[in-house]
Amino acid sequence: xxxxxxxxxxxxxxxxxxxxxxxQSIVSAQxxxxxxxxxxxxxGWAEQSPEMWWSHVKKAILRANAMTKYNPKDIGSIGIAYxxxxxxxxxxxxxxxxxxxxxxxxxxxxxxxxxFDAIGHEKALSHLLNSPGNFTASKLAWVKANxxxxxxxxxxxxxxxxxxxxxxxxxxxxxxxALSEGVFWDFKEDQLSEDVMGYYQLDKALIPQVRPVFSDxxxxxxxxADELGLKESIPVTYKAGDQPNNALSLNVLEPxxxxxxxxxxxxxxxxxxxxxxxxxxxxxxFAHVNYAEDRKRLGVLLCINGTGILNRWIKNMLASDISYxxxxxxxxxxNIGSDGLxxxxxxxxxxxxxxxxxxxxxxxxxDLNLHTQAHMFRAVQEGIAFAxxxxxxxxRENGMNPRVIRAGIANLFLSELFTEAFVNAxxxxxxxxxxxxxxxxxxxxxxxxxxxxxxxxxxxxxxxLQLVEPRAIDRYEPVYQxxxxxxxxxxxxx
Numbered sequence: 001x002x003x004x005x006x007x008x009x010x011x012x013x014x015x016x017x018x019x020x021x022x023x024q025s026i027v028s029a030q031x032x033x034x035x036x037x038x039x040x041x042x043x044g045w046a047e048q049s050p051e052m053w054w055s056h057v058k059k060a061i062l063r064a065n066a067m068t069k070y071n072p073k074d075i076g077s078i079g080i081a082y083x084x085x086x087x088x089x090x091x092x093x094x095x096x097x098x099x100x101x102x103x104x105x106x107x108x109x110x111x112x113x114x115x116f117d118a119i120g121h122e123k124a125l126s127h128l129l130n131s132p133g134n135f136t137a138s139k140l141a142w143v144k145a146n147x148x149x150x151x152x153x154x155x156x157x158x159x160x161x162x163x164x165x166x167x168x169x170x171x172x173x174x175x176x177x178a179l180s181e182g183v184f185w186d187f188k189e190d191q192l193s194e195d196v197m198g199y200y201q202l203d204k205a206l207i208p209q210v211r212p213v214f215s216d217x218x219x220x221x222x223x224x225a226d227e228l229g230l231k232e233s234i235p236v237t238y239k240a241g242d243q244p245n246n247a248l249s250l251n252v253l254e255p256x257x258x259x260x261x262x263x264x265x266x267x268x269x270x271x272x273x274x275x276x277x278x279x280x281x282x283x284x285x286f287a288h289v290n291y292a293e294d295r296k297r298l299g300v301l302l303c304i305n306g307t308g309i310l311n312r313w314i315k316n317m318l319a320s321d322i323s324y325x326x327x328x329x330x331x332x333x334x335n336i337g338s339d340g341l342x343x344x345x346x347x348x349x350x351x352x353x354x355x356x357x358x359x360x361x362x363x364x365x366x367d368l369n370l371h372t373q374a375h376m377f378r379a380v381q382e383g384i385a386f387a388x389x390x391x392x393x394x395x396r397e398n399g400m401n402p403r404v405i406r407a408g409i410a411n412l413f414l415s416e417l418f419t420e421a422f423v424n425a426x427x428x429x430x431x432x433x434x435x436x437x438x439x440x441x442x443x444x445x446x447x448x449x450x451x452x453x454x455x456x457x458x459x460x461x462x463x464x465l466q467l468v469e470p471r472a473i474d475r476y477e478p479v480y481q482x483x484x485x486x487x488x489x490x491x492x493x494x
Contacts, residue, residue, distance in 0.1 A: 010036065053160065062228065129275060130277065251462060263410070267302060346360060364486050430467070431466070
């Protein structure tokens with residue numbers, strides 16, 4: 001059986017067609033070729049058009065079909081991975097009512113803080129495993145307070161993957177995993193949170209039907225099958241946020257296993273069988289893809305908004321005419337510690353691990369007679385690695401102590417410079433895999449359609465390509481401590 005995986009990223013849409021027998025991708029395609037912009041009409045706001053996502057999904061699928069490496073009619077199931085925490089609102093006709101308020105948008109921070117206080121910190125943390133923060137429920141409350149006419153027209157609210165599934169099938173569904181990432185779910189009661197819905201006065205009818213992550217979320221409509229060259233009634237059998245999906249694709253499913261990504265944002269995601277929460281909600285806990293009421297599997301997530309987006313920014317500012325590979329090579333020529341240049345990489349909205357502070361990016365200690373373009377490249381990647389270390393220490397405070405971290409050879413982990421800084425700053429080895437979100441989504445679809453006996457079997461042929469171990473901790477540690485001191489001084493100014 002062939003499986004179609006769709007990955008709705010912030011920068012682009014990627015699709016892969018995977019052979020369930022070999023577990024290997026036959027073809028992958030991306031659309032658009034250039035990175036998609038984020039709409040920011042006010043400082044701290046971040047939006048994208050759901051209809052744009054849908055247009056790009058269709059173009060990516062047609063681009064994959066055009067490679068003629070498979071028969072599109074042989075595709076037997078569809079899986080979807082998506083950027084987490086985004087709010088999509090539609091009316092009773094399924095029409096989008098406004099742009100999606102996406103993951104790095106900060107407008108609902110104060111609304112979430114007020115809800116945290118009103119519900120009570122201990123109750124919110126023990127039941128929701130998070131502060132309401134600026135997650136999806138708080139974004140919906142913002143719409144209710146600031147755009148009442150739009151709120152009054154809403155029939156259903158969705159996350160980005162639910163929307164794409166609706167466009168394919170005409171059905172609207174969600175999952176416990178999805179509701180938990182929106183902070184709608186009460187883990188103590190295993191139901192929709194009465195506290196969140198009641199405090200925000202949200203109508204429960206806005207929430208779609210809840211189904212397991214690996215299940216039938218609807219079947220491909222004939223009109224869509226005809227447009228995309230696919231077979232009618234193919235089921236969508238998997239939907240998950242990009243970070244749970246990345247963990248799945250790295251076979252991170254059981255307690256103690258840990259995954260990382262460093263794309264637009266940076267994430268460390270560990271699995272626990274306990275209802276783990278941080279007293280300050282600096283890290284977040286959601287239902288993992290294999291969560292069940294009688295077999296708890298929670299994803300403990302550290303998110304840093306400003307990682308790959310900063311690397312892209314510095315490239316656009318200083319090196320638009322060279323490749324990322326060339327940037328990395330130039331940075332590797334510079335000494336560890338970038339000859340005193342330090343970068344705080346927090347310029348993409350409120351950072352949860354910094355108590356939702358909007359810190360911004362800071363370049364510290366620039367010496368006009370010493371520092372070059374190459375110093376900038378290295379200092380940016382070191383600063384991102386140090387942000388991971390800072391966040392991992394918070395996870396360690398909460399009982400997550402990885403002995404090894406699994407990551408795909410993608411985005412910043414393509415950079416030997418960054419990977420070296422990451423393992424030496426965190427003191428944790430990294431296993432690198434050939435890994436792709438759209439391939440993970442396809443294999444997730446295979447689990448959902450029962451092409452595999454278990455999730456573990458779906459990734460049984462995935463083996464690490466490289467183990468990168470820390471070999472210069474003593475050289476990175478004093479640099480990190482200096483970076484940390486700069487960060488803490490900046491935080492006291494905010």
